Amino acid sequence: MNLIKKVGFLLVSAALVATSSVAQNVQRTPQGIKYVTQGMDVSVEFYSPTIVRVYKTPMQTSCNKESLVIIKTPETTPVTFGENGKNVTLSSGAVRVEVNTETGGIHFFDKSGKRMLTDKDYGTQFTPFDDAGVPAFNVRQAFLLDKDEVIYGLGQQQTGKVNQRNQKLFLRNQNMSICIPFIHSVKGYALYVDNYSPTTFLDNPQEMSFDSEVGDCADYYFIYGGNADGVIAGVRDLTGQAPLYPLWTLGFWQCRERYKSPDELCEVVDRYRDLKVPLDGIIQDWQYWGCDSNWNSMKFQNPRYINKMGDPEYMKYLPNGEDKNARYGTPRIKSPKEMIDYVHKQNAHIMISVWASFGPWTEMYQKMDSLKALLHFDTWPPNAGVRPFDPFNPVARNIYWAEMKKNIFDLGMDAWWLDSTEPDHLNVKDQDFNTPTYLGSFRRVHNAFPLMSNKGVYEHQRAVTTDKRVFLLTRSSFLGQQRYASHSWSGDVVSDWSVMRKQIAAGLNYSLCGIPYWNTDLGGFFAWKYNNTVDNVAYHELHTRWYQWGAFQPIMRSHNSGPVAVEIYQFGKKGDWAYDALEKYTHLRYRLLPYVYSTSWEVTDKAGSFIRPLMMDFPEDKKVLDMDTEYMFGRNFLVRPVTDSLYTWQDKEQNGHLKDMSKVGKTDVYLPQGARWFDFWTGQALEGGQTIQREVPIDIMPIYVRAGSILPWGPAVQYSTEKKWDNLTVRIYPGADAEFTLYEDEFDNYNYEKGAYTTITMKWDDKERILTIADRQGSYKGMLKNRKFNFVVVEPGKGCGDEDTMAFDKSVSYRGKKVVVKL
Structure with missing residues (x-):
């Protein structure tokens, strides 16, 4: 069809729709419609046969939105238009949309006519709002779900709930909570509300709603997949695919808050090599830069790292309260470059902690301040004058990377720990959210802070070299962050059995948002309950069980806060039950590397998932829809972490004591319907659809392999x-x-x-x-x-x-x- 005929065809089609008795104000577009209803301009557009964007603005307002999350542009999609009673219909063949132009209701169906989701009649509300002097709106969008519909997602929450129905959650990123206005339905679709401001999610018998503090539009995407894998493929298509990590990242990582000198860090690698316990990664946590006023200088200015102990010019940088005589003398490792080279000579890799904030002594603080790229509210550490930078500012991202590259990456650093990417926000005040960023108020973009922080580092490193794959560990996240080689963990959680169990639900929901890489601090971060000592035998049991679970997380990383040190040799020696169990599961992880790396390729090449809630593979089994104790690791392993203490107890003084370990404990394991299951440890085959009592001695975590x-x-x-x-x-x-x-x-x-x-x-x-x-x-x-x-x-x-x-x-x-x- 030539251009003149094509334009004429579209004009005639628009006229036919406009003269319809049903849709007087509807204008047809190549892949959707535009219309006016309830004081709003509305656009419904197919992005693909299975993805529909709905975009609403108050009448006579302009909003040229550029999404931070969505990278897909609409692909050519044949759309059939028609009417159904009072509704205008649009169909791609995979999805049918019905629009009531009087009430504003929008109904989504699959190709068989099964209703998926309803955008509620009169359910969109724009309330005028003064956003730090800029006219804007509070934006509320309400939907109707089926009564018994199970939904997942919303990022990573610490509620312990797998099913996100019937609750109210305030979605604002903070340590331990990753907040994404995204739901994934067991019916085979997802809904993403493209808004980055703090948002209240509410679900009750009347409706499900997202109430965002600020926006210029109501903008959401309906993603139909037919099943959970199809939904996740749609999310990746819309927001970006996950690049492949290097093989070494899938081995074992050892970390501590914190190694206080290059010698201390390198000695840990030496001990693992001497003990013949596998290790691929070691992590340098914070304060290699020195004191809090010099926070995140992106330089090794702590005198212990540059052989400057005793030098007055550098002693001012020594972290506050640190023993000036500890490990004093001639160090074996004399510089950061020697530290990195030594780790590499030991056939290991090193990651370093870099924060999204700067202390007032740093050059970066001054540079960002002159650029007006500091966010002026209190962040960690308290009372140090540290301020986050503005990752929404492209010039600030350039400066940030340039300093990382010059002072750290060029020394041979392998990977980045981008900490506090919520960012930490102390003494929260309403006016803090009026702080300006490059894209408007901090309120407007708050939840996308980690997305842009990771974007800056990933894109700059990719531009520098293709010889070293990017690997980013980060504490917070947002939808689409998988495209930046970003791996999140569940934050600074407390070492406690109930907390450990909650992390399972947190990880399952995060994975169902389509972001594949996630883990937890093995053993938990804050061991307050155990007197902050690794000598507590009750902590040994908790750490052992958490560690066993870690062998079946996408990244296996042991970490805890000071003064707890959680290297394997802190748990005894060969022959001691905790040591032997930790060693066993470390070796097991390495025997599984061909499986893990091949699964990683499926994640990249086929939009696959590492952590697979049981509903992904057994959606017809009603017993698994709300399962918060088990999941599939890849497509073959059924994993059931042990989340109860069976062998130790604590007194009121928090001292740990052993029970009788000769009496073997048991735990429930549900084997889903639709498969036979092999006990990984014994080879015994069992039928699905039953709950069994599995004996779990301290070195056994229930693992089952699917027949076939x-x-x-x-x-x-x-x-x-x-x-x-x-x-x-x-x-x-x-x-x-x-x-x-x-x-x-x-x-x-x-x-x-x-x-x-x-x-x-x-x-x-x-x-x-x-x-x-x-x-x-x-x-x-x-x-x-x-x-x-x-x-x-x-x-x-x-x-x-x-x-x-x-x-x-x-x-x-x-x-x-x-x-x-x-x-």
Whole structure:
């Protein structure tokens, strides 16, 4: 169709809609409609066959919004227009939308006609609001859900609830709470309200609503997926895909608040290597810069780090209250560069803490202040005059990275811990939110602060090099942050059994927002309940159970606040129950690395998920819809963390005591309907749809593998790349057909984006007991051209648990061409 005919067609179509008796004020657009109702201008537009944007503004107001979250532009989508009674209809073939132009109601249906969601009649409200001298609105948007509909999402909350129905939550990012105005329904759709101001979420029998403190428009996206995986694929399509982390990030990380010198940090790496306990990452937490007035100078100015103890010019930077004589003398490691190089020589990697705020002594404080890019309210640490910077300002982001690069990255630093990206806000006052940012008041953009903080670091490092993948650990988050290689953890949670259990629900809801990487401080951060000492035997039990769970989190990282030190050797020695259990699960994590790395590739390539609430794989099983104790790790492992104390107790003085450990405790495990399950530790097969009592001695966390699974079992190593995967054991769990794709690449650069990787797909025909290994796809420099696969069909006593040696059913040499194995 030429341009003249196309324009004429659109004009005629618009005229036909405008003359309809139903839609007098409706104007048709290429992929939607515009109309006026209830004093609002409304636009309904298909972004794709499964994504619909609804955009509302008060009449006669202009709002040229540029979203911080949405990166997708509307793709060409054929739309069919029509009428249904008093409603105007729009259909893409996958989603039908019905609009009542009199009441403002908007109804979303799937292609079969099943109602998904209703934008409530008269449910949008704009209330004039003075936003720090700028005319704006409080924006309220209300919806109707089915009575028994289960919804998830809203980020990461500390309520312990999986189902987010029937509650009121104030969505404003803070330590331990990641707040996203996003819900994911068990019916197979999601709703994202594109507003970054503090927002009150309310759900009751009358309605579900999002009431945002400030905005110029009501702007939301309906995302239809049909199932949870489809929803998450839609979220990633809309907000960005998650890049691949380097392999070494998926090993074990050790951290403490804090290592106080390069010697102390390097000695930890040495101890792990001497003990033959695997380790890939070590983290330098805060105050390497010195005192609080010099907060986050992005320089190593603490005299312990630059061999300047005793030098008056540098002693002023020594952190407040720190013993000036501790570890005094000639250090083994004399500079930050030597520290980083030493870690690398030990085949480990190092991350460093960088904050989103600056102390008044720092050059960065002065630079940001002159740019008017400081947010003037109290942040951590208290009473030090520290102020957050404005990450919404592109020049401020440039300055921020330039200082990081010059003083830290160029020394060889591997990864970044972007702490306090809410940011911390002390002594909160209403007027604090009037603080101006580059994009308006702080109130207007508050919840997007972590998104923009991570954006600045990710984009700048990507621009500098493609040889080192970006890895960001950050305490807060917002929708879309996955595209910046951002990994969040659940914040500074207290070491307590009930708190540990709440983290499961927090992680499940966060994952269902479509952001794949998340973990917790293993053992909790604040060990107040245990007198802040690792010597408390009751803490040993809690830490052991939390640590076991960590082996099945996307990133495995042990961390606690001072004075608690949680390195493995703080829990005794070989033969001691806590030490042995910690060592066992560290080794287990490394044996699972081929599985974990391949799952990571699925996250990147197919919008997959590491943490999979059971509703993702068993939506028809009503018992799992509100399950807050279990989840799938990837598509094969059912994980049930032990969240109760079974072997220790505490007295009123908080001293820990052992119970009788010969009496083995038990915990409930629900095995979902629709599958058979193999006990990972014993190989026993059990039918789904039942709750069992699993014995859980201190070194056993319940782990089950779904029948119809193929699991690669990696070599025993001390760090992730110590040995090639040229002699892999492959465990087959029979009872159903199975498929698994083994992914490999160069492990730490972006060549995979150019196609430099390989995949090997294995398929199990359960009826014929035949395993087919397909032709290897792809190539990369240094890839394995020849290898050996050793196959084990799991049964009781064979191919179970963490055993290192086993009788193979068959071994084959593989040279990249199809192999068929009868087992």
